[in-house]
Every structure is written in C-alpha cells, then in structure tokens.
Amino acid sequence: MPLPIDVDYARQLDRQDVLARFRGEFVIDDPDVIYLDGNSLGRLPRRCIGRMHDAIDRQWGERLIRAWGDDWFGAPQRIGAKIAQLLGAAADEVIVADSTSVNLFKLVMAALQARPGRTRVVTDELNFPSDLYVLRGALRLAGADYRLEVVRADDGMSVSADALAGSIDERTALVTLSHTAFKSGYVHDMAQVTNLAHRAGALILWDLSHSVGAMPLSLDEAAVDLAVGCTYKYLNGGPGAPAFLYVRRDLQERLVNPVWGWFGQREPFDFGLEYDRAPGIAHFLTGTPATLSLLAIEPGVDLLLEAGLSRLREKSVQQTEYLVGLWEALLQPLGFTLNSPRDSKWRGSHVSFGHADGWRIDRALIEEMNVLPDFRHPDNIRFGIAPIYTSFADIHETVRRLVAVMTERRYEKYPVERAGVT
Numbered sequence: 001m002p003l004p005i006d007v008d009y010a011r012q013l014d015r016q017d018v019l020a021r022f023r024g025e026f027v028i029d030d031p032d033v034i035y036l037d038g039n040s041l042g043r044l045p046r047r048c049i050g051r052m053h054d055a056i057d058r059q060w061g062e063r064l065i066r067a068w069g070d071d072w073f074g075a076p077q078r079i080g081a082k083i084a085q086l087l088g089a090a091a092d093e094v095i096v097a098d099s100t101s102v103n104l105f106k107l108v109m110a111a112l113q114a115r116p117g118r119t120r121v122v123t124d125e126l127n128f129p130s131d132l133y134v135l136r137g138a139l140r141l142a143g144a145d146y147r148l149e150v151v152r153a154d155d156g157m158s159v160s161a162d163a164l165a166g167s168i169d170e171r172t173a174l175v176t177l178s179h180t181a182f183k184s185g186y187v188h189d190m191a192q193v194t195n196l197a198h199r200a201g202a203l204i205l206w207d208l209s210h211s212v213g214a215m216p217l218s219l220d221e222a223a224v225d226l227a228v229g230c231t232y233k234y235l236n237g238g239p240g241a242p243a244f245l246y247v248r249r250d251l252q253e254r255l256v257n258p259v260w261g262w263f264g265q266r267e268p269f270d271f272g273l274e275y276d277r278a279p280g281i282a283h284f285l286t287g288t289p290a291t292l293s294l295l296a297i298e299p300g301v302d303l304l305l306e307a308g309l310s311r312l313r314e315k316s317v318q319q320t321e322y323l324v325g326l327w328e329a330l331l332q333p334l335g336f337t338l339n340s341p342r343d344s345k346w347r348g349s350h351v352s353f354g355h356a357d358g359w360r361i362d363r364a365l366i367e368e369m370n371v372l373p374d375f376r377h378p379d380n381i382r383f384g385i386a387p388i389y390t391s392f393a394d395i396h397e398t399v400r401r402l403v404a405v406m407t408e409r410r411y412e413k414y415p416v417e418r419a420g421v422t
C-alpha cells in the first residue's frame with residue numbers, strides 16, 4: 001500500500017504518538033521553525049532553565065565553594081550513572097569528562113598500552129573526522145611502526161562486518177568505530193563487530209555520539225570494552241557539554257589514563273606530590289570539570305529515561321520510515337538520492353538525501369523556509385530526527401517545503417561556494 005502523503009495522515013500519527021507529551025518539555029518558541037538538527041545540537045529542555053538558574057544563583061552565588069561538597073564533586077559519577085542506563089552498562093562503568101575527542105584519545109592510548117606488540121588500529125571511512133585525527137595523533141605518539149587501517153565503504157554509506165573482518169588479525173590492538181555513522185546514519189552490528197575484535201585478541205572502542213539517546217544500547221551484554229560519546233546531540237545537554245566515557249568494570253584497574261590529573265587522584269585534596277590513582281573509573285578524570293555545562297546534561301538525560309529508549313527507538317524508526325516513504329513518493333522524482341540505508345535495521349535516527357545542488361537547496365531551506373537540517377560535504381542534506389520532540393507534522397512539512405524549494409527553483413539564487421557552520 002503506498003504511503004498516504006497528505007498532512008492529515010501526519011496529524012493522525014501525531015495523535016497516536018505515545019511520546020507526544022515530551023515535545024512540551026522542550027523550548028519551542030517559534031512553531032514555524034522546523035528543527036531537524038537535534039543530532040548535532042539537541043533542543044533546550046525547559047527543566048534545564050530552572051536547573052541552570054539554581055546552579056548560578058544559589059549554588060555558585062550563595063553556596064560558593066561549599067557547593068563542591070553539596071552537589072558538584074560527585075556530578076561526573078552521578079550523571080555518568082544515569083547515562084549508563086542509556087547504554088546498557090552498570091552505574092560504575094560510565095563517567096562524564098572532557099570532550100568526546102579527548103576521551104577518545106585517553107582510551108585509545110590506554111588500549112594501545114594494554115596490547116603491547118600489536119601495532120594496528122582498525123577503523124572505517126564512515127568514522128567522524130575528529131576521531132580519525134585523534135587516532136592519527138595517538139598513533140604518531142605510539143611509535144613509527146603503528147598503522148591506522150581505514151576500511152573503505154564501497155557503497156559510500158555502509159561497511160559490513162565481513163568487510164571489517166578482512167582487516168582484523170593478530171596484529172590488531174584496537175578496533176574503533178562510530179556505532180552510527182554521522183553522514184549516512186549506517187549502524188554497525190555492535191555485538192558482531194565486538195566479537196570479531198575479541199576473537200582476534202583486540203580491544204573494541206565504540207563512539208556512540210550518534211546513537212546514545214536515540215536507540216537502546218547493550219554494552220555489557222555485547223561485552224564491549226570501551227566507549228565514548230557526546231552529550232549535546234540526542235541527550236540535549238547543551239553546546240559543548242562534556243562527553244562521557246565507558247570502561248568495562250574488569251578493565252578499569254588494568255587500563256591507565258595517559259593524562260594524569262588531580263581529579264583522577266585517590267585523594268585530590270590531600271595535595272600529595274605523587275599520583276596515586278583513584279580506584280575504578282574515576283581515574284579517567286583529569287582536571288576540574290566544566291561544572292555548569294556538566295549540570296546542564298542531567299535534565300535531558302532524565303527526560304530520555306522517562307520516555308524509555310525502546311519507545312524512542314520505535315518512534316524513531318516509524319519517523320525515519322515515514323520520511324523515506326515521502327522521499328520515495330515526492331523527492332526521488334525531483335532528483336534526490338537516498339544516502340542512508342533503506343532498511344531501518346541498519347539505520348540510526350537521521351536520514352541523508354543527496355542532490356547535486358544540495359548545498360544551495362540547504363541554504364534555501366534555512367534562509368527562506370525556516371527548516372533547519374544540516375549539510376555534509378559534498379552533496380548531503382541530513383535530517384536528524386529526535387524522537388523525543390520531533391513530530392510527524394514536522395517531517396511532512398519539511399518535505400512540503402523542500403518540494404517548494406525545488407518547484408519554485410528558490411535555490412538557484414544561492415552561490416555554489418560553501419561557507420560557515422552548518
């Protein structure tokens with residue numbers, strides 16, 4: 001049966017949505033703006049505003065340094081324990097610190113030291129560029145015989161476990177991948193790839209930035225060794241909010257954080273001159289956390305826990321299917337290609353469409369149509385669906401406006417050259 005393309009159908013889906021009430025938990029001031037970039041910067045949870053006022057007025061303003069003892073000092077662990085519930089991990093296996101890139105560096109160096117004599121790291125070309133830069137920098141420090149193997153994506157959007165298997169062997173120290181690819185939205189089979197790495201005696205490190213908060217994850221069940229991820233995307237933690245890292249419990253004492261600092265010290269306020277590392281995951285902290293940003297993460301995580309990840313994933317699949325269905329009916333005839341997997345089993349919560357005029361079309365959507373997607377080089381318009389607040393009507397209206405940009409040829413007045421943050 002062809003998908004109904006009328007707006008009434010979108011409205012009907014919104015009425016049937018069991019998560020609909022969560023949209024009201026977010027600041028949505030201008031109902032005409034359609035925000036499909038929650039996978040780059042999540043929306044502001046209303047509760048976060050009160051939390052920030054309290055952190056500034058009462059905690060910083062009145063409690064001053066005493067606030068460290070009240071609420072601040074334990075925040076990396078406390079919020080880490082909540083994020084652990086989103087990851088299928090134990091409370092003491094996750095901590096919040098630094099940025100995703102920095103956490104990746106710490107865990108890559110720790111993994112290389114735990115596999116002496118192995119000089120290969122395997123990743124794929126779907127990985128986030130920052131991750132590739134961090135890997136190259138880390139391998140340069142590790143020594144001249146270390147090599148990064150970047151497995152190609154033959155179809156430009158996916159890399160199968162079989163394709164990875166060809167590069168993983170007894171020389172491999174570490175396999176590290178973005179679980180959900182930032183451009184195509186392709187999702188690796190976490191259990192299968194983890195197993196591949198382990199069979200070769202290598203460690204696995206997943207970057208969960210585009211997965212966490214959009215789908216249930218089972219790190220412990222899949223016996224994952226290490227993971228990092230971002231809190232300002234689907235977790236709605238705010239711009240530059242610190243990232244998280246996961247170290248499986250039995251590895252926590254064996255692995256060594258390469259960046260020693262006082263927040264990873266057993267007794268930081270003894271000010272001892274030797275580094276006596278804290279037990280458990282705490283030694284993966286380094287310096288003082290960005291506390292205001294750290295506290296801002298908690299309300300968004302609480303909302304996701306209330307909504308429930310399996311319901312969020314169910315809605316996300318229904319919404320990406322809906323968008324792909326509208327593409328088939330309305331956008332494919334206008335020259336758009338689907339640059340994401342067609343089968344939702346292999347797709348995260350964003351969908352990419354390619355078009356030779358992609359950059360100019362993206363400009364027209366933003367400048368004239370109040371639709372905020374983002375653009376990924378060279379021709380990719382990416383629509384991020386955050387199931388906790390995206391509505392079916394948002395998706396319907398986006399496609400309607402996109403069709404208008406094309407039929408009214410609105411994109412033609414924009415320059416072909418690219419500029420700025422998208």
Ligand SMILES: *Cc1c(COP(=O)(O)O)cnc(C)c1O
Binds near residue numbers: 102128207
């Ligand atoms: C967004 C993202 C990052 C961001 O890293 P920062 O250090 O926080 O800038 C890293 N990796 C992946 C896969 C991402 O999607």
